[in-house]
Amino acid sequence: xxxxxxxxxxxxxxxxxxxxxxxxxxxxxxxxxxxxxxxxxxxxxxxxxxxxxxxxxxxxxxxxxxxxxxxxxxxxxxxxxxxxxxxxxxxxxxxxxxxxxxxxxxxxxxxxxxxxxxxxxxxxxxxxxxxxxxxxxxxxxxxxxxxxxxxxxxxxxxxxxxxxxxxxxxxxxxxxxxxxxxxxxx
Numbered sequence: 001x002x003x004x005x006x007x008x009x010x011x012x013x014x015x016x017x018x019x020x021x022x023x024x025x026x027x028x029x030x031x032x033x034x035x036x037x038x039x040x041x042x043x044x045x046x047x048x049x050x051x052x053x054x055x056x057x058x059x060x061x062x063x064x065x066x067x068x069x070x071x072x073x074x075x076x077x078x079x080x081x082x083x084x085x086x087x088x089x090x091x092x093x094x095x096x097x098x099x100x101x102x103x104x105x106x107x108x109x110x111x112x113x114x115x116x117x118x119x120x121x122x123x124x125x126x127x128x129x130x131x132x133x134x135x136x137x138x139x140x141x142x143x144x145x146x147x148x149x150x151x152x153x154x155x156x157x158x159x160x161x162x163x164x165x166x167x168x169x170x171x172x173x174x175x176x177x178x179x180x181x182x183x184x185x186x
Contacts, residue, residue: 061077114135114140
């Protein structure tokens with residue numbers, strides 16, 4: 001008897017190598033064995049669903065995804081459920097960040113992620129990997145028509161924790177910011 005029914009993995013720093021690759025041949029063999037034993041494979045990640053789907057192009061319809069820090073669930077290639085940030089909260093967060101030029105946000109939605117055209121070029125380059133389904137917009141003052149899951153924000157490394165604390169106090173009970181490392185937070 002198999003003592004478990006599911007295997008859940010995190011991507012960055014866990015399942016993926018440092019170069020963002022994995023042994024696809026071995027994984028294919030293991031996934032087939034798991035399917036034979038009715039063991040479900042679940043990918044859990046703070047990343048955009050499209051990023052994780054692209055990591056498993058050949059297999060994604062045979063697994064489940066917990067993407068966008070748990071805000072978007074996909075099972076066997078179909079949307080299972082999603083939660084969204086209240087649009088007025090998104091507007092408040094946009095205003096908060098607009099007053100802090102050291103913050104560079106990406107707004108992550110169901111249809112696309114959005115980056116402002118005046119965003120730091122290094123941040124945009126890095127985000128193109130993590131947010132392969134994205135659009136560049138003039139600004140967040142006119143929010144796109146989408147369901148929003150989260151912000152990913154670039155901040156000077158030395159200000160990451162103080163900014164996270166400030167957001168968590170100012171928006172307590174409505175949103176929770178957490179450092180993703182490397183001078184970023186969600």
